[in-house]
Amino acid sequence: MLSRIAESLYWIGRYIERAEDTARILDVHVHYLLEGPLIDEDLACRNLLAAMGVPAASPAPDGLFNAKLVTELLAFDEANPSSIVSSLTAARANARGVSEAISSEMWEALNTSYNALPGQVAIGRGVGPYTFFRYVRERAAIMAGLTDSTMSRDDAWRFLVIGRSLERIDMLARLLSTGLHPRDGDGDDVDWVILLRSCSAHEAFLRTYHREVEPILAAEFLLLDRLFPRSIFCAVSTAEQCLADLDPRYGRAGMADEARRVLGLVRTNLEFRRIEDLLSDLGGQLRNVQTGCSAASAALAARYFRQTRSVEWVSEGPGIEVAAADGSTRMEALPAPAAAGSDADRLAALAAEEDPVPGADGTAGDDALAEDDGAGERGASPDARMAGR
Amino acid sequence: MVDRTAVGDLFDGYAPARTLGTPAWDEMFEAPGVVRPAAAVLHDALTSLSASEFEARAAARDRGFHDRGITFQLSGEERPWPLDLVPRVIPEAEWTTLEAGVAQRVRALEAFLADVYGTGQILADRVVPHRLVTTSVHFHRAAFGVEPANGVRIQVAGIDVVRGEDGRFYVLEDNIRCPSGISYVVENRRMMARIFPELFASHRVLPVASYPARLLEALRAAAPAGVSDPTVVVLTPGVYNSAYFEHSFLARQMGVELVEGRDLLCRNDTVYMRTTDGEQRVDVVYRRVDDDFLDPLHFRPDSLVGCPGILNAARAGNVAISNAVGNGVADDKLAYTYVPDMIRYYLAEEPILPNVETYRLEDPEALHHVLGHLHELVLKPVSGSGGYGILIGPQATEAQLDAARAAVAANPREWIAQRPVSLSTAPTDVGGRLAPRHLDLRPFAVNDGTSVWVVPGGLTRVALPEGGMVVNSSQGGGSKDTWVTVDGRRVPRVRAARAAKPGRREVAPDPGPALSFAGTEQQQQQQQQQQQRPAPC
Amino acid sequence: MSWRIRAEHTSRYRYAGPVYSSYNEARVTPLTTTAQLVLDASVKVEPSTRPYRYLDYWGSVVHAFDIQQPHGELVVTGRSVVETSVPRPGSTAATWSQLDDALLRDDHAEVLAATAWVPADERIAEIAAELRAANDPETAARAAVAWVRDQLSYVSGSTGVHTSAVEAWEGGAGVCQDFAHLALAALRAMGIPARYCSGYLHPNADAGVGMTMEGESHAWVEYWTGDWHAVDPTIGWPIGERHVLVARGRDYGDVAPLKGVFHGGPTGDLQVKVNLTRLG
Structure with a gap:
């Protein structure tokens, strides 16, 4: 598979998961703020933004954060590269570039989700964000379902699932590491019920343990449960398995594949540690998990996604044939593709505005469909992908 | 015969267009109210539709295109691909001529390209002047000496034709660089079959869906010598290119990789693509990147979408580039005027499809005539495309005419002049009613080296404004599904549903454990029976 | 009277930073014509690579090559031995x-x-x-x-x-x-x-x-x-x-002696040296 496509699939997995997890977290958070009138809304919102890695400069006149502002920032804001809207947009942009590598059902589902976003955002802003969050969760579920039911279990699927898994680990680690909501009047204890509900794990927890939520059990469930798919353990194991399937070779000793080595270390470090020990240094452990995730992502890129960017060529010697002032209108009409970054995106967007079946004047009908113009450059730079992190 | 007076609202007020004075040829009506035999069945089917039924199908069409991402940008907005709901019907008898004419043209153009990038016999024989080639900006000397393994330089051609007032098809332009639009031909058909299944039940329409398979065959046939199972890729400028949908469509339908320039790498005059398993050799590149952007070593060094070294890899015989580099020398508007001569010279045949009457302005007599009659002619720049710089004499102002005269006098080689052709019309959906609108046609041809195959039909484009002849979709143009019908009469559908094989027991899906109400009822009945049982003695 | 000349044409690019990839064409090999006979010709590239030789549209000898290893300097040397003579005078009678x-x-x-x-x-x-x-x-x-x-x-x-x-x-x-x-x-x-x-x-x-x-x-x-x-x-x-x-x-x-594109660098400093030796 092309490295560029593998990379895009990986990021599609991450973006969709990011959108879904953000929706889950926000949903619970907003609900929580409404339910508990005694909560320090500003502080809770700042904690959430910190967890999501969004710089906390309040746009409100009084400098205070509230649920509406946070929702705007994390869900609807197109300028925030990790918002739900931005994530889905980026997922769709990546999918557009690899639409022949995923099933057409997946592409259509993602495209439909994207097309409906403006409407859903408007509804979310108007009548409250719940329908929007539900929409995002449902669309993510459809995508996940189609991923699993329409894609062969080949490398394409694996890269997508690795992306999904790493993002899931990262988001859960973020969520846990800031101890999202200090319970009212109960010191700095983490509100585990909220955390469980963010991960759709509350009901699963209750069915598993048949008792009230206790910190140790909740932490164990979210970190270590072998069966619950949104636990860190499960997500790490899934990613490890996919990596192993990508390259099943084992050496005599050690682990040749760096991403697998890092994730294995993350997993065993959780798996073979007492839950009490984990809880006593939860912050440190979660930092390890996050670091491991980033390292695994970097290792994956280094091994599988080498040189997927466009290269700018420098000319030696004289300009070549085309540099001549030959008055070719074809050539002049095209914007010269610029270097990477926003300029290229803008120029590329211009190119994209042209006629899809470029046409012409038909009186005496002219050239009818013109031909492809060579210009146009892909967006979705890796920097944009990592922004907000 | 259907009672014409009961015709549905759709055709109300349908009258032939007289855009350029004389009435245009209409694809459906011979005369007002008189339907052409080939279109009769279609006409009847349409008249039986109510306006609301028609509207519902239009909505289904837009939703379908939108969901599948088959859209185009119009003033910054993403619109569904404009497919008009009324297909254009070309009877097979007419098509056979058109098909032969298109194939003939492609064969002549192939011969011409092989000649001018080789010994230049047609130039030596003075059938075509040297300057047509040597002063063309599309004659790429860098492509000189690149010999396609199977001799084919035009794997794909799009030959634009229009039907004139006399009902004849005229060639307007040859497109043998990277002609686009075939994906819309296939998608239009697919959409029509989805929303108008009953029309297909009453017509035998020649299928278009085999195009990707034909193209793949032609591309594989172009592979370098000695490569038995070639790796074919489609090279796209990227997702922001206006034809990206088509590139993606073709790659998917052919089951080959869609690559961008950055995915490719030339080393030692061999092309590779970067994969997660390392570098993999590429044998055939169906490129949808213009010559100027294809190879920064030979052409624009600032191209970010090309692959440096690819042209020399082709020269070394290690990769096939399709369509070949430098084909533009044969499809500019000046070369167009010589195609009939090429057909006679190379094929010793008479052209099946005529050109539109064209004046070469480098000829002083022609120049004099044209300058005097500019208000009656259409003036086109030789190397322009996309409709830029075209002057339609009858519709131009005095000032425009004066400016054009000056431009032509200054550089006659850069211009040609043509007799204006009033394009034919066909019924087209305009706000829920059908009205005549002008259209053209781009048939697509595929050359695999042994024969030239032409997709039955092609892309019909429609100018939507009344009297408009601009079929460009960025200026509000639309498209039509183009049907080559084997016979206008009702013909039973060929593909009958296959009968289930006798002897095979069809097993119903496992209904699962009994959870239904019926099940509970049974249990309840049992219980009742047990309860009703007389007590044991 | 004819001369025998050995020509050694060296183009040396020094780059400010490493160049990762480079594609070039050199036109440094003399032509054989009625007035001139090439006895020996070779092109050497450092870093070492295997040039592909072809004749272009004008009949010039082209050596095309690419380098895929990081390098800070590119040296292309064309060596040839040529027998030259004064061209025979042709017609000047065109009106x-x-x-x-x-x-x-x-x-x-x-x-x-x-x-x-x-x-x-x-x-x-x-x-x-x-x-x-x-x-x-x-x-x-x-x-x-x-x-x-x-x-x-x-x-x-x-x-x-x-x-x-x-x-x-x-x-x-x-x-x-x-x-x-x-x-x-x-x-x-x-x-x-x-x-x-x-x-x-x-x-x-x-x-x-x-x-x-x-x-x-x-x-x-x-x-x-x-x-x-x-x-x-x-x-x-x-x-x-x-x-x-x-x-x-x-x-x-x-006819540019050396032209090409590279990735990295960025700009290079070019030194050209032509040594000519009369051999006879």
Whole structure:
């Protein structure tokens, strides 16, 4: 598979998961703020933004954060590269570039989700964000379902699932590491019920343990449960398995594949540690998990996604044939593709505005469909992908 | 015969267009109210539709295109691909001529390209002047000496034709660089079959869906010598290119990789693509990147979408580039005027499809005539495309005419002049009613080296404004599904549903454990029976 | 009398930073013509790579190569041994009416047309018209070369590779490339087919055998007045045994000794050295 496509699939997995997890977290958070009138809304919102890695400069006149502002920032804001809207947009942009590598059902589902976003955002802003969050969760579920039911279990699927898994680990680690909501009047204890509900794990927890939520059990469930798919353990194991399937070779000793080595270390470090020990240094452990995730992502890129960017060529010697002032209108009409970054995106967007079946004047009908113009450059730079992190 | 007076609202007020004075040829009506035999069945089917039924199908069409991402940008907005709901019907008898004419043209153009990038016999024989080639900006000397393994330089051609007032098809332009639009031909058909299944039940329409398979065959046939199972890729400028949908469509339908320039790498005059398993050799590149952007070593060094070294890899015989580099020398508007001569010279045949009457302005007599009659002619720049710089004499102002005269006098080689052709019309959906609108046609041809195959039909484009002849979709143009019908009469559908094989027991899906109400009822009945049982003695 | 000359043409690019990938074409191998015979020729590239050799549209020998390993310096060396002689004089009998013949003009269309380096210019056209009116074609061609030598003074470094004939003329100075381009402009304006030649010039007519002299890349022109004739506008003489012809084209763009693209760097510093040794 092309490295560029593998990379895009990986990021599609991450973006969709990011959108879904953000929706889950926000949903619970907003609900929580409404339910508990005694909560320090500003502080809770700042904690959430910190967890999501969004710089906390309040746009409100009084400098205070509230649920509406946070929702705007994390869900609807197109300028925030990790918002739900931005994530889905980026997922769709990546999918557009690899639409022949995923099933057409997946592409259509993602495209439909994207097309409906403006409407859903408007509804979310108007009548409250719940329908929007539900929409995002449902669309993510459809995508996940189609991923699993329409894609062969080949490398394409694996890269997508690795992306999904790493993002899931990262988001859960973020969520846990800031101890999202200090319970009212109960010191700095983490509100585990909220955390469980963010991960759709509350009901699963209750069915598993048949008792009230206790910190140790909740932490164990979210970190270590072998069966619950949104636990860190499960997500790490899934990613490890996919990596192993990508390259099943084992050496005599050690682990040749760096991403697998890092994730294995993350997993065993959780798996073979007492839950009490984990809880006593939860912050440190979660930092390890996050670091491991980033390292695994970097290792994956280094091994599988080498040189997927466009290269700018420098000319030696004289300009070549085309540099001549030959008055070719074809050539002049095209914007010269610029270097990477926003300029290229803008120029590329211009190119994209042209006629899809470029046409012409038909009186005496002219050239009818013109031909492809060579210009146009892909967006979705890796920097944009990592922004907000 | 259907009672014409009961015709549905759709055709109300349908009258032939007289855009350029004389009435245009209409694809459906011979005369007002008189339907052409080939279109009769279609006409009847349409008249039986109510306006609301028609509207519902239009909505289904837009939703379908939108969901599948088959859209185009119009003033910054993403619109569904404009497919008009009324297909254009070309009877097979007419098509056979058109098909032969298109194939003939492609064969002549192939011969011409092989000649001018080789010994230049047609130039030596003075059938075509040297300057047509040597002063063309599309004659790429860098492509000189690149010999396609199977001799084919035009794997794909799009030959634009229009039907004139006399009902004849005229060639307007040859497109043998990277002609686009075939994906819309296939998608239009697919959409029509989805929303108008009953029309297909009453017509035998020649299928278009085999195009990707034909193209793949032609591309594989172009592979370098000695490569038995070639790796074919489609090279796209990227997702922001206006034809990206088509590139993606073709790659998917052919089951080959869609690559961008950055995915490719030339080393030692061999092309590779970067994969997660390392570098993999590429044998055939169906490129949808213009010559100027294809190879920064030979052409624009600032191209970010090309692959440096690819042209020399082709020269070394290690990769096939399709369509070949430098084909533009044969499809500019000046070369167009010589195609009939090429057909006679190379094929010793008479052209099946005529050109539109064209004046070469480098000829002083022609120049004099044209300058005097500019208000009656259409003036086109030789190397322009996309409709830029075209002057339609009858519709131009005095000032425009004066400016054009000056431009032509200054550089006659850069211009040609043509007799204006009033394009034919066909019924087209305009706000829920059908009205005549002008259209053209781009048939697509595929050359695999042994024969030239032409997709039955092609892309019909429609100018939507009344009297408009601009079929460009960025200026509000639309498209039509183009049907080559084997016979206008009702013909039973060929593909009958296959009968289930006798002897095979069809097993119903496992209904699962009994959870239904019926099940509970049974249990309840049992219980009742047990309860009703007389007590044991 | 003929000379045997060994030419060693070294182009050395030094880059500010590492170059990761590089694609190039070198045109440094002399042509074999009626007046010149190539006895031996080779091209060496450092970092080491395997060039692909082909003949381009103009008949020039091209060595194309790519380098995929990081490098800070690129050295391309063309070595050749050539036997040169004074070209046999050909016909100079063409008349203006022959040159104005539509068919002849069409045959030579590409070496009559303006190019990026040799653009059409009204002032030059006027001068050309005067020269043409006063002379037969061969005399006019010589007069054009004399006019170029009168207009331009040779000043090393006064122009760049992209300088056009008109720009050099306006500046009043140039190097061999500019002399050649301006001569082409005047010749073509008169309707005389004319082409650009690149190669080497041995600097010393009295050089001893075995003595290595530092020379330079050189440029001159050929024009058609019944046959092709070569003249060197820079030194003002016809071509002789001291000239080694490497490539012909419409202008410098068709014959550049080294051209290519690279990724990394960014900019490079180019040093060119041509060593010429008379062997016999």
